[in-house]
Amino acid sequence: RDDLRKIQRLISEPYTLDQEEFHLTSSIGVALYPQDGTTSEELIRHADMAMYKAKSMERGIVFYYEEHSNQVSREMLLEQLLHKAVVDEEFDLHYQPKVDILTEKMTGTEALIRWNHPELGNISPAEFIPVAERSRLIIPLGNWVLKKAVEQNAKWYRESGQSLIIAVNVSPVQLKQSSFVNNLAKTIQETGMPPELLELEITERVAIDYGTELLDKLQSLQRMGVKISLDDFGTGYSSLNYLRSFGMDTLKIDRIFVCDYSKDHEEKSLIPGIIAIGHALGMKVIAEGVESREQVEFLRAKGCDAVQGFVYSRPLPAAELEKLFDKKLTG
Ligand code: C2E
Ligand code: MG
Ligand code: MG
Numbered sequence: 001r002d003d004l005r006k007i008q009r010l011i012s013e014p015y016t017l018d019q020e021e022f023h024l025t026s027s028i029g030v031a032l033y034p035q036d037g038t039t040s041e042e043l044i045r046h047a048d049m050a051m052y053k054a055k056s057m058e059r060g061i062v063f064y065y066e067e068h069s070n071q072v073s074r075e076m077l078l079e080q081l082l083h084k085a086v087v088d089e090e091f092d093l094h095y096q097p098k099v100d101i102l103t104e105k106m107t108g109t110e111a112l113i114r115w116n117h118p119e120l121g122n123i124s125p126a127e128f129i130p131v132a133e134r135s136r137l138i139i140p141l142g143n144w145v146l147k148k149a150v151e152q153n154a155k156w157y158r159e160s161g162q163s164l165i166i167a168v169n170v171s172p173v174q175l176k177q178s179s180f181v182n183n184l185a186k187t188i189q190e191t192g193m194p195p196e197l198l199e200l201e202i203t204e205r206v207a208i209d210y211g212t213e214l215l216d217k218l219q220s221l222q223r224m225g226v227k228i229s230l231d232d233f234g235t236g237y238s239s240l241n242y243l244r245s246f247g248m249d250t251l252k253i254d255r256i257f258v259c260d261y262s263k264d265h266e267e268k269s270l271i272p273g274i275i276a277i278g279h280a281l282g283m284k285v286i287a288e289g290v291e292s293r294e295q296v297e298f299l300r301a302k303g304c305d306a307v308q309g310f311v312y313s314r315p316l317p318a319a320e321l322e323k324l325f326d327k328k329l330t331g
Contacts, residue, residue: 108165204236255289
C-alpha cells in the first residue's frame with residue numbers, strides 16, 4: 001500500500017504547461033495473482049472493476065479482494081435482515097402513475113416496493129430484489145406485493161370508482177413456481193377486482209431463462225384477462241422472433257433510451273425504431289424514466305402510447321396518489 005501511495009503522490013505533483021500549473025489525481029485498482037485471478041484477462045478485468053470502485057468512491061486505492069468480500073458480507077447481511085423483514089412486513093408499496101400521452105390522464109399505476117429498515121434506512125429494490133431472488137425469499141415477498149397491490153387497486157375500484165390498471169413486477173423465480181397462476185387467480189377472486197385491471201411486468205431475462213414453458217403460463221394468465229408487459233425493453237438479449245411468439249400486451253422502453261435522447265441529435269435516438277417494433281408486434285408502447293417535457297413531446301410525435309416518469313410524478317404512497325385521481329396531469 002505504501003508503494004501505491006508513493007505512485008499516487010508522484011502523479012499528483014503539480015507540473016507546468018505553458019506557464020499554467022496542472023494537477024492530476026489518480027485512482028488505483030489492484031488485483032493480485034493468484035487469489036484474484038489466474039489469467040491475465042481475469043486479473044486485468046478485476047483490477048479494472050476495483051479501479052471503477054475507487055473512482056466512484058473517491059477512495060484512491062481499492063483492492064479487488066476487499067471489495068469482493070465486502071459485497072459478499074453486505075449480501076449476507078441483507079439476506080438475514082430480509083428474512084426478518086418478510087416476517088415483520090417491514091415493506092410498503094408506492095405507486096407511480098402511467099399516463100396516456102394524448103389525454104395526459106392517469107390510466108394506471110406501477111406498484112414499487114419500498115423497504116425502510118429501522119437502522120439501515122431506505123434500501124433500494126435494485127439492491128435487495130436480486131438478494132431476495134437468490135435466496136428465494138422473493139416468493140413470500142412477491143406474494144405479499146401481489147396481494148397488497150391487488151387489494152389496493154380493488155379498493156380504488158370499489159370506493160373511488162377508478163378503473164386503473166395496476167402493474168406489478170414479477171421475478172422469474174416467482175413465475176417458475178407451478179402454483180403461480182392458481183395463487184394469482186385466487187388473490188384476484190378474493191379481492192373482487194376485475195382481472196383486466198392487473199398487469200404483470202416481466203423482463204426479457206424471464207423469456208431467456210425460461211423458454212417455451214413460460215408461453216403456456218402467460219397464455220393462461222392472458223385468458224384470465226391479466227395483461228403482460230415487457231419491462232426494460234432493449235437491455236436484454238431476447239430475439240424478436242421469440243418475442244413475437246409471446247404475444248405480450250405492452251412494451252416498456254427502458255429509461256436508458258429516454259435518458260440518452262437529446263434534441264440536438266434526435267436522429268441518433270433509437271426510440272422511433274423501438275416504437276415501430278412494438279407496434280409491429282401488436283403491442284402498446286410505454287416509455288419509462290421520462291423526466292422532461294422535451295422527452296414527452298418527442299415521444300408523442302413518434303407515436304408512443306403512454307409515459308411514466310418523474311415528469312408527471314414520482315412513485316407515491318397510496319394516500320398521495322389518490323390526490324391525482326381524475327386530474328389532467330401536467331408534466
Ligand atoms: P422497474 O420495474 O423498471 O421500475 C422503474 C424504476 O425507475 C423504479 O425504481 C422507479 O422509481 C424509477 N423511476 C421512475 N420514474 C423515473 C424517472 O423519471 N427517472 C428515474 N431516474 N427513475 C425513475 P425503483 O422503485 O428503485 O425500482 C427498481 C427496480 O426494482 C424496478 O425497476 C424493478 O425491477 C424492481 N422492483 C421494484 N419493486 C419490485 C417488486 O415488487 N417486485 C420485483 N420483483 N421487483 C421490483
Ligand atoms: Mg417495472
Ligand atoms: Mg423498467
